[in-house]
Each structure stands twice: as structure tokens, then as C-alpha cells.
Amino acid sequence: MLIFLPPRLWLLESQLFSSEWTTASVPQSRKEREEDFLFFLAKESAAFLLVPLEVPTMEDGVRPLRVPPQMSIYADQHNVIHLVQTMVSGLAVDQPEDPIAYLLLLLQESSVHVPRVVLLGPPAVGKTTLARKLCADLGAVHVTMETLLDDQSQLGERARRCALGRQEVPDDLLVDLIQERLKRADCFNTGWVLDGLPQTRLQARNLQQGGVIPKHVVLLDAGEDVLLERRRGRRLDTLTGDAYRETSARPRDDAAEGRASDLQRHRCEVTGMSAAYRHVLKTVDGDQPPTDVYQQVVAFLRTRRCSRTPRVLLLGPPGSGKKHQAKMLSDKYKMVDVCCCDLLRWAEADPSWIGEEVRTYLQHNRPVPNGVTLNVLQERLNRADCSQRGWILHHLPCDLQHAKHLKRSLNAPNRVFFLELTDAVCLHRTAAKRTPTDPGVDAATVRECDDNARTVAHALGVYRTHTAGLQGVFPDGVHVDADQDPRYVFEALDRQLTVQTHTH
Amino acid sequence: MDVKITTEREKEAAAYLEKHKIFDLMRNLTSMLFFYRPDDPKEFLIEKLEQLKQARDQGQKAPSLLSHSNLDAAFGIVDPANERYVTFAQYKQALISLGMKDINECPDGVNDDKITYDTFITEGMLSLEKCSATYKQP
Numbered sequence: 001m002l003i004f005l006p007p008r009l010w011l012l013e014s015q016l017f018s019s020e021w022t023t024a025s026v027p028q029s030r031k032e033r034e035e036d037f038l039f040f041l042a043k044e045s046a047a048f049l050l051v052p053l054e055v056p057t058m059e060d061g062v063r064p065l066r067v068p069p070q071m072s073i074y075a076d077q078h079n080v081i082h083l084v085q086t087m088v089s090g091l092a093v094d095q096p097e098d099p100i101a102y103l104l105l106l107l108q109e110s111s112v113h114v115p116r117v118v119l120l121g122p123p124a125v126g127k128t129t130l131a132r133k134l135c136a137d138l139g140a141v142h143v144t145m146e147t148l149l150d151d152q153s154q155l156g157e158r159a160r161r162c163a164l165g166r167q168e169v170p171d172d173l174l175v176d177l178i179q180e181r182l183k184r185a186d187c188f189n190t191g192w193v194l195d196g197l198p199q200t201r202l203q204a205r206n207l208q209q210g211g212v213i214p215k216h217v218v219l220l221d222a223g224e225d226v227l228l229e230r231r232r233g234r235r236l237d238t239l240t241g242d243a244y245r246e247t248s249a250r251p252r253d254d255a256a257e258g259r260a261s262d263l264q265r266h267r268c269e270v271t272g273m274s275a276a277y278r279h280v281l282k283t284v285d286g287d288q289p290p291t292d293v294y295q296q297v298v299a300f301l302r303t304r305r306c307s308r309t310p311r312v313l314l315l316g317p318p319g320s321g322k323k324h325q326a327k328m329l330s331d332k333y334k335m336v337d338v339c340c341c342d343l344l345r346w347a348e349a350d351p352s353w354i355g356e357e358v359r360t361y362l363q364h365n366r367p368v369p370n371g372v373t374l375n376v377l378q379e380r381l382n383r384a385d386c387s388q389r390g391w392i393l394h395h396l397p398c399d400l401q402h403a404k405h406l407k408r409s410l411n412a413p414n415r416v417f418f419l420e421l422t423d424a425v426c427l428h429r430t431a432a433k434r435t436p437t438d439p440g441v442d443a444a445t446v447r448e449c450d451d452n453a454r455t456v457a458h459a460l461g462v463y464r465t466h467t468a469g470l471q472g473v474f475p476d477g478v479h480v481d482a483d484q485d486p487r488y489v490f491e492a493l494d495r496q497l498t499v500q501t502h503t504h
Numbered sequence: 505m506d507v508k509i510t511t512e513r514e515k516e517a518a519a520y521l522e523k524h525k526i527f528d529l530m531r532n533l534t535s536m537l538f539f540y541r542p543d544d545p546k547e548f549l550i551e552k553l554e555q556l557k558q559a560r561d562q563g564q565k566a567p568s569l570l571s572h573s574n575l576d577a578a579f580g581i582v583d584p585a586n587e588r589y590v591t592f593a594q595y596k597q598a599l600i601s602l603g604m605k606d607i608n609e610c611p612d613g614v615n616d617d618k619i620t621y622d623t624f625i626t627e628g629m630l631s632l633e634k635c636s637a638t639y640k641q642p
Contacts, residue, residue: 070541
């Protein structure tokens with residue numbers, strides 16, 4: 001074929017988006033779908049990243065085009081998908097008259113990393129303290145109910161009148177007020193932190209429709225007794241003039257009731273709001289010292305949802321649960337589960353050139369040389385299903401040659417996990433797997449078990465010798481303690497898979 | 505009541521994207537990005553957007569991934585025997601595969617079902633310009 005080929009390429013990245021969103025419950029009911037305006041935007045921006053176009057052939061026939069892996073590597077490296085998504089969602093929400101100028105502004109100001117945070121939580125959990133510190137450090141604008149009421153605009157006037165009349169500020173007025181405040185230049189450029197707003201799920205939905213979409217939502221939570229204690233303490237600190245509140249019985253009851261009703265209102269609304277913001281929500285325990293809370297929130301803010309084809313490598317000693325974890329992860333994200341032990345079997349059955357090679361060796365009962373196994377691995381990972389859906393690889397043969405070859409190839413993994421386990425636990429687990437449950441165990445089986453124990457010990461030794469080397473080949477591999485319940489290990493892996501920390 | 509508002513909002517957004525040809529714009533930009541794979545994607549996109557802006561305001565040529573040589577090569581694929589003629593079906597299929605829309609259904613020579621090389625190139629360039637002009641037509 002000719003080399004002219006830059007046809008109009010459309011990537012099959014729509015799978016990326018679907019794997020991102022399958023973690024949340026796919027909106028089934030109309031109501032849920034309405035609330036996920038952002039979901040709609042993500043779908044729309046994914047809609048144009050469709051199936052590759054066809055290439056004309058001499059027989060007037062058409063053949064589907066495969067996306068070269070360099071493109072997907074480039075996309076991952078520069079986070080292109082996120083950039084494009086930001087551009088399209090910005091356009092769809094703001095709908096400027098001149099989209100080209102708007103995009104130029106967006107790209108030039110590199111306002112892709114501007115903080116947009118919502119802090120939720122019951123009264124007296126420490127939102128305002130946290131918000132003030134965040135704004136001081138990030139340079140964002142602190143927006144609360146009080147600052148909105150102080151706002152010198154028409155909407156602010158109306159809100160003040162409501163507050164003076166001891167009425168609740170109506171929902172639509174509040175939403176308009178927030179929207180207007182956040183669209184102003186200082187918030188748009190330097191970011192904002194919404195403290196204690198929105199208060200209900202309805203407000204959250206209306207805000208989303210109005211284009212106020214936070215990138216991170218932090219829910220601070222603490223037990224009721226802690227909150228009441230803090231509230232009482234706060235009253236003592238601030239209401240120095242109102243000494244009578246402490247002595248007279250009735251006002252205290254009212255105040256206590258007021259606290260309880262605020263808390264109750266929050267408890268009613270919190271499940272709804274958590275569901276509305278479930279894609280970007282993180283719950284932090286408010287009962288810790290403020291510095292700890294701050295550290296956790298800042299670490300969360302540095303993470304970004306990234307959409308990329310997952311290419312995961314699981315390394316670990318025998319018995320660390322690689323197969324089990326790989327199965328759970330591939331079920332969740334619809335990746336392809338590639339086990340190196342089964343590779344030869346797959347190659348044998350494969351009709352292409354690689355299958356031919358492997359079959360010739362196996363037919364003559366010769367061991368398959370290393371070079372051929374490397375080729376088999378690459379070929380498997382290059383297949384359409386792996387390059388489109390992503391893969392999770394485990395049971396890599398324990399030598400550095402395979403690891404280095406993988407890293408240098410186009411199929412380099414973008415997440416590497418080292419499952420940590422002590423030798424004793426490894427041996428225990430592998431023995432437990434093999435021990436027959438039948439109490440009538442005879443000598444032959446016992447001998448077999450001993451042999452197997454020896455092979456496992458040997459494999460373990462090999463793994464340990466190569467660990468340092470493997471860590472050198474994959475320096476940004478993440479170490480996960482595999483000596484826990486499989487569910488915890490799974491959660492730890494899952495968390496690492498979907499976040500990407502960025503230092504700038 | 506809420507149901508209607510949401511659908512309207514989504515419809516508005518979809519209508520806006522349609523009117524300003526945002527999807528075509530994004531398609532062009534991402535194709536160029538993935539073909540050239542520059543080290544700084546933002547700078548590259550800024551450059552292309554500036555060119556597009558000038559094309560819109562001053563009638564210059566808009567940036568596009570394909571050029572005359574690509575059309576030439578496409579013709580070569582569908583005409584390997586070098587007869588310098590292709591059928592209408594081949595002409596249409598070739599242009600569709602290159603991603604063109606709004607193809608002229610009645611180019612010169614359609615009656616004899618013999619589209620010449622020159623007609624192919626001319627029609628192709630016209631369609632290409634239309635595809636690259638991804639802004640609202642005044």
C-alpha cells in the first residue's frame with residue numbers, strides 16, 4: 001500500500017469512555033440521566049471519536065482501518081483526550097459566539113488545571129477552616145452563603161431582602177446567584193471553592209445545568225456527638241456578648257433544636273448530593289486534626305480523572321493472588337486478561353504466522369525458544385481486542401529479558417503493580433491451594449505435594465533474585481501489600497488505576 | 505417540568521455544536537494532532553486555531569491534514585492501470601474514504617461514467633476546502 005496514508009483517523013477511544021463510566025452505575029432511568037449533564041457531554045465528545053474509516057481498495061471493497069499503537073501511546077503521554085474533552089465541554093456549556101477565539105483563550109491560559117472544588121458536610125465539621133486554608137494556598141476564591149449575601153449585585157440585593165425577612169433564599173435565586181458569581185473573571189481565572197453549597201440535590205442539578213461543574217467534591221463527615229461538641233464550643237468562642245444564652249434555659253433549647261434540625265437537614269440531603277456528584281466525590285473523615293484533613297484533601301485535589309487505555313502489569317511472587325486480582329480487574333473494566341502461562345496454548349490454536357511457528361516447535365517436542373515467546377507476547381498484545389480494550393498482564397516469565405522487551409516495545413505498560421508478600425505467606429498460600437481436602441491422603445500424594453513445594457520454593461527464589469532488577473526496569477511501579485483480604489488489595493489496585501497525579 | 509428543561513438545555517448545546525461545526529473542527533484538529541504528534545500539543549493546537557481564524561477572517565486557506573499530493577495518491581489507488589479515468593462510483597468512494605462530505609454528485613463526465621484525473625483533483629480540492637472551513641458560514 002502507499003505511504004501517503006494520513007486518512008481521516010477516528011479513534012476507537014469510545015471504549016475508553018465506556019470503561020471510565022462503567023464504574024458508576026450506568027444511568028438507566030430518565031431521572032438519573034437528566035442529572036448527569038456531564039455524562040451527556042462526555043458522551044457527545046466521545047461520539048465523534050468513532051470507528052475508524054475504511055480504506056479504498058482496488059476491488060472497490062472496503063477494509064476497516066486499525067489505529068496504530070503510536071497514537072494511543074501519544075494520547076496517553078500528553079493526556080490528549082482530557083484536553084479535547086475540556087475544550088468540547090467548555091464550548092457546550094458556555095456557548096460563546098466565537099468558538100475559535102474562546103478555544104484560543106482556553107489553551108493559552110492553560111486554565112485546564114484551575115481548582116474547582118465543592119466542600120460539603122454537616123455544620124461544624126470544619127468546612128470553612130479547610131476552605132480558607134485551601135484558598136490561601138491555591139489562590140482560589142472562597143464562596144459561601146455569607147459572601148453571596150454580601151454580593152453587590154441585583155441578585156445579591158434580592159437575596160439580602162429574603163434573608164432580612166427571615167425567609168429561606170429561594171432555590172432558583174440562589175442558583176442564579178452562584179452561577180453569576182462563578183462566571184466572573186476572578187473565579188474563572190483562578191478557580192473557586194464552594195463552601196457549604198449547594199445544599200440540596202435539586203440545587204446541585206440546577207447548578208450543573210447552569211454550567212457550574214466542580215472537578216472535585218469533598219464530603220467531610222464526622223459523628224454526631226463530635227459535631228455537637230464542636231458546635232457548643234464554637235458558641236462559647238464567638239458569642240461572647242450573649243452570656244444570657246448560657247444561663248437561660250429556653251434559648252439553649254431553641255439553639256439545640258436549631259443545631260439538631262440543621263444536622264437532620266444535612267443528613268437528609270447528603271445521600272442525594274453524594275449520588276449527584278458520585279463521579280468526583282471523596283469522603284474525608286472530619287474527626288481528624290485539621291492538618292491531616294488538609295493533607296488528604298490536597299492530595300485528592302492533585303488527582304485527575306484520566307481516560308486512557310489501561311495497560312496493566314501485575315508482578316508478584318507465587319501465591320500473591322495475581323490471577324484472582326487480574327480476573328476481578330478485567331471484569332470491572334472489560335480489559336483483556338492475558339496470562340503468560342496460557343500464551344503458548346493460545347499461539348498453538350492461532351491460525352496466523354505466529355501459530356505456525358509455535359506449532360512446529362511443539363510438534364517436534366522441542367522447547368519453544370525465548371525469542372519466539374517474546375514474539376508471541378507482542379503479537380497477542382497487538383491484536384485488535386487488546387489494543388482497543390486494554391489489557392492486564394500477569395505471570396510474566398521471571399527474567400529481565402521479557403520485562404525489558406515489553407518496556408521497550410510499543411506495548412509498554414502504563415501501570416505496573418508489585419504485589420508484596422513475605423516468603424512464609426507465599427509458601428503457606430500455595431500449599432493451601434494444593435492440599436487435598438480428603439483426609440485419606442496417601443504417600444504418593446504427599447510426595448507430589450513435597451515436589452510441588454520444592455518447585456514453588458524454587459520459583460520464589462527466582463522471583464526474589466529478579467525483584468531488584470524488575471524494579472529497576474519499572475521504576476514507577478506501585479507496591480501493594482498483598483497480605484490482606486483480596487477485596488482490600490483490589491480496592492488499592494483500583495484506586496491507583498483510575499487516578500493520575502500531576503505535579504504541575 | 506424539570507424534564508423539559510434538561511432536554512432543552514441538551515438540545516441547545518447540541519444545536520450550538522452543530523451550528524459552529526464543532527465536531528468537524530475537533531475531528532480535524534485531533535487528526536492533525538495524532539498525525540504530527542508534536543511535543544507540545546497545546547502550542548500546536550494554538551497554531552492551527554490561529555491559522556483557522558485567519559482563514560475565516562481574511563479568506564486564506566484553512567489548515568488541513570490532506571493536500572493535493574494525497575488526492576493524487578488516492579487517484580492512483582483507484583486507477584492502478586493508469587487509464588486517467590475512473591468510474592463515478594470509484595470517484596465517490598475514494599473521496600468519502602478521505603473523509604470528504606458534500607461531494608459534487610454531478611462532476612464533468614458523469615454521464616459517460618468517466619471522471620478524468622483533472623476533474624477528480626478539482627472536485628477533491630473543493631470538498632477539502634469545505635471540510636476545513638469549520639466555522640459558521642456567514
